Amino acid sequence: MTTTTIDSQNLSERLDSATPPRVLDVRTPGEFESAHIAGAYNVPLDLLREHRDEIIKHLDDEVVLVCRSGQRATQAEESLRTAGLTNVHILDGGIMAWESAGFAVNRGTQRWDLERQVRLVAGSIVLTSILGSLAAPKLKWVAGAIGGGLTVAALSNTCAMGMA
Known part of the structure; x- marks a missing residue:
């Protein structure tokens, strides 16, 4: 096609x-x-x-x-x-x-576009998991998973969070 x-x-x-x-x-x-x-x-x-x-x-x-x-x-x-x-x-x-x-x-009313919302959610999860890893060290893997997902999204020019 x-x-x-x-x-x-x-x-x-x-x-x-x-x-x-x-x-x-x-x-x-x-x-x-x-x-x-x-x-x-x-x-x-x-x-x-x-x-x-x-x-x-x-x-x-x-x-x-x-x-x-x-x-x-x-x-x-x-x-x-x-x-x-x-x-x-x-x-x-x-x-x-x-x-x-x-x-x-x-x-019209200015709102955040989908890409900006996705960046906010991903960044918040990473920040929260890094801070949480001070008390529960395994939480650092959540930040790693988000980072890996963002890397794949950039390399493939797709965004699963934005398409959901």
């Missing part, structure tokens, strides 16, 4: 055209509320997977999938293509690339 991406400039031009694509933002509702492309629909990845067959009945046009950086959009694309939807694209670099290119976003 070939992934088809669209860059921010091209998407901006397509959104201003007579037949704009439908933009589906697959981030969490909190992330979407913080910043999203005007006119985008928020369909979180887990809901898209769960209701995929119903959703594709309403997607007969070109669809562009957006997430923070592209990883969740890629998963959404795989799901939609498996269900038979062919005219699907991924915003290259996600909402981060869109904003970096200087394109406007609608902003």
Whole structure:
């Protein structure tokens, strides 16, 4: 399966055209509320997977999938293509690339994005296990396991905590 991406400039031009694509933002509702492309629909990845067959009945046009950086959009694309939807694209670099290119976003209540939440949880577990190891030395292995998991996540460019 070939992934088809669209860059921010091209998407901006397509959104201003007579037949704009439908933009589906697959981030969490909190992330979407913080910043999203005007006119985008928020369909979180887990809901898209769960209701995929119903959703594709309403997607007969070109669809562009957006997430923070592209990883969740890629998963959404795989799901939609498996269900038979062919005219699907991924915003290259996600909402981060869109904003970096200087394109406007609608902003609401600022919330922490998923990646920041994951870093907070992982860091808190490591800090707590190191402090706890002063009383129970075996707790240092929890910090080691988290460190190993973060290393694998960085090397494979995935994040199991963020995908759960």
